[in-house]
Amino acid sequence: MTAAAEYTLAELCIVAASKSFADEGEVLGTGIGVVPRLAASLAMKTTNPDLMMTDSEAWMLSEPNPIGSRAADFVPSTESWMGFSRIFDNVWSRKRHAMLGPTQIDKFGQSNTSALGGSYDKPKTMMLGARGFPGNSISHPNSFFIPGHNTRVFKEGECDFVSSVGYNPARLPKGHSLDDIDIRLVITNLCVMDFGGPDHQIQLVSLHPGVSVEEVQQNTGYPVHIPAEVLTTEAPTQEQLDIIMALDPHNQRAHQILDNPPGNRS
Amino acid sequence: MNKQMTATEVVAQLEDGMTVGIGGWGPRRKPMALVREILRSGLKDLTIVSYGGADVGMLCAAGKVKKVVFAFVSLDFIPLEPYFRQARQSGSIEVMEIDEGMMLLGLRAASWGIPFIPTEVGLGTDVITQNPDIKVIDSPYDDKEWVAMPALKLDASLIHADKADVRGVCQIAGPDHYMDDWFARAAAKTFVSCDELVESEYFHDPAQARMVHWERSMTTGVVPIAGGAHPTSCSPLYGFDVAHFKAYAASAKGEGGFKDYIQQYLGASEQEYQNNVGGLDAICAIELPTY
Numbered sequence: 001m002t003a004a005a006e007y008t009l010a011e012l013c014i015v016a017a018s019k020s021f022a023d024e025g026e027v028l029g030t031g032i033g034v035v036p037r038l039a040a041s042l043a044m045k046t047t048n049p050d051l052m053m054t055d056s057e058a059w060m061l062s063e064p065n066p067i068g069s070r071a072a073d074f075v076p077s078t079e080s081w082m083g084f085s086r087i088f089d090n091v092w093s094r095k096r097h098a099m100l101g102p103t104q105i106d107k108f109g110q111s112n113t114s115a116l117g118g119s120y121d122k123p124k125t126m127m128l129g130a131r132g133f134p135g136n137s138i139s140h141p142n143s144f145f146i147p148g149h150n151t152r153v154f155k156e157g158e159c160d161f162v163s164s165v166g167y168n169p170a171r172l173p174k175g176h177s178l179d180d181i182d183i184r185l186v187i188t189n190l191c192v193m194d195f196g197g198p199d200h201q202i203q204l205v206s207l208h209p210g211v212s213v214e215e216v217q218q219n220t221g222y223p224v225h226i227p228a229e230v231l232t233t234e235a236p237t238q239e240q241l242d243i244i245m246a247l248d249p250h251n252q253r254a255h256q257i258l259d260n261p262p263g264n265r266s
Numbered sequence: 267m268n269k270q271m272t273a274t275e276v277v278a279q280l281e282d283g284m285t286v287g288i289g290g291w292g293p294r295r296k297p298m299a300l301v302r303e304i305l306r307s308g309l310k311d312l313t314i315v316s317y318g319g320a321d322v323g324m325l326c327a328a329g330k331v332k333k334v335v336f337a338f339v340s341l342d343f344i345p346l347e348p349y350f351r352q353a354r355q356s357g358s359i360e361v362m363e364i365d366e367g368m369m370l371l372g373l374r375a376a377s378w379g380i381p382f383i384p385t386e387v388g389l390g391t392d393v394i395t396q397n398p399d400i401k402v403i404d405s406p407y408d409d410k411e412w413v414a415m416p417a418l419k420l421d422a423s424l425i426h427a428d429k430a431d432v433r434g435v436c437q438i439a440g441p442d443h444y445m446d447d448w449f450a451r452a453a454a455k456t457f458v459s460c461d462e463l464v465e466s467e468y469f470h471d472p473a474q475a476r477m478v479h480w481e482r483s484m485t486t487g488v489v490p491i492a493g494g495a496h497p498t499s500c501s502p503l504y505g506f507d508v509a510h511f512k513a514y515a516a517s518a519k520g521e522g523g524f525k526d527y528i529q530q531y532l533g534a535s536e537q538e539y540q541n542n543v544g545g546l547d548a549i550c551a552i553e554l555p556t557y
Contacts, residue, residue: 056557058441069556083442084291088367092387110391114363115354120396122357128345129338134365135387165390173389173402175410 003235012263109166137164149188156221167200197225210265289425299494323349327524348518372418377451423453434485440501
């Protein structure tokens, strides 16, 4: 497959993010938000047809639903009931990989979706709350998508509130090992990273075309491990773009990254 | 046993300081007419346990709440509940912030009459450090530590169902009954508003009976209120009211805040409320959301 000549940054991120679901086999792929959902859907349509997926409401599908309003005669390919209580049975059986977008991610890979600034009793800004992050993070693999890579998200020091566990020895529960924690890919508007550096340090996996190592480091509030070989994030193929277009016919992906820039910024 | 009652009679059974569970999820199938009746009452100092949406936001804004037990409070398409944020950011409420699954386990423990359920959910996170009342314990069977998620015992639960009979057989025909069965079981008293009151014969069809998620002994009272989930959804009957939620969220930015919202919409009765939001026909015509 040859790379497409033109593609947006969102499409580049979708394709890069879909890789985190490629080798997962028969697990529930949960992508919260447009880019993660399209990433999981693309994986199900290409690299991992065994992936399981819900309609983001209460049914399991054997084919991902396109995003947004659908034709009146559209029939979803429902295969089972999957209400919210059953989601927890799935989470705790560990057969899931979720991709989510927290508000902060610290150097340990811990994330925050709740109180920001001020004190916990009186936060400066209250976000969603811990949601399912504590359970997800200790039960199954997780990846992150961050549309705006900056030092507010990748903040220096620990998260203001730790919603999900990371590779932090000081918080490691008794009888657990840091290797039990399984954070996979961190996809941002600048690059792809993981926590595969020395002692689970965050490291650069690939730079999006036209982004420099310095730019990534300047926008991350803690040191990013730079391996000997830094790849360039693979451009989407036309086949992948066609599938993404069919999964997102209303082009909601154009509204996920500020100003919807092109994928190649060199 | 005839359990039919009015929203006013439900609220008369609630007391200051009670722990009240509210069914539904975010902007979906919340017993909003019962919540509105609390807004009209003198009740205060409530502890609310909820997969929260505007139910939590409104009760906080009206000064009814001492403490919220929550994993999130969100209107989904408006991610951050405006009045819950105000309550948190002004430090005016106590909280017990837990994981969504921990809430389910707490409701199950209360339902089963056991003090806690062990789980690894919460370990290593601030839902444990910020909740010193949630204990982490050693296991008698392995060398790990486990969160002992305490029972979330509820004095009362409020739930909205599609259909019910006067004996308390309640049907949720929408695609998800969320954790409502556990809210019903975890509470000393469970009050269910319903869009439609049906004869018991309705459930003689097994396909209808299959969508009854708890037995009637768990239902204390049944309150027929068509459109009673508005502005939240009651799939498959009606969706959530996007325009209304936008106006609600906008009111939080206005000078008058929630007082203005109350003034404009609440009314002295559910009938008045429904007139203020365009009437029952308009509620029932709201399209279901596409996810």
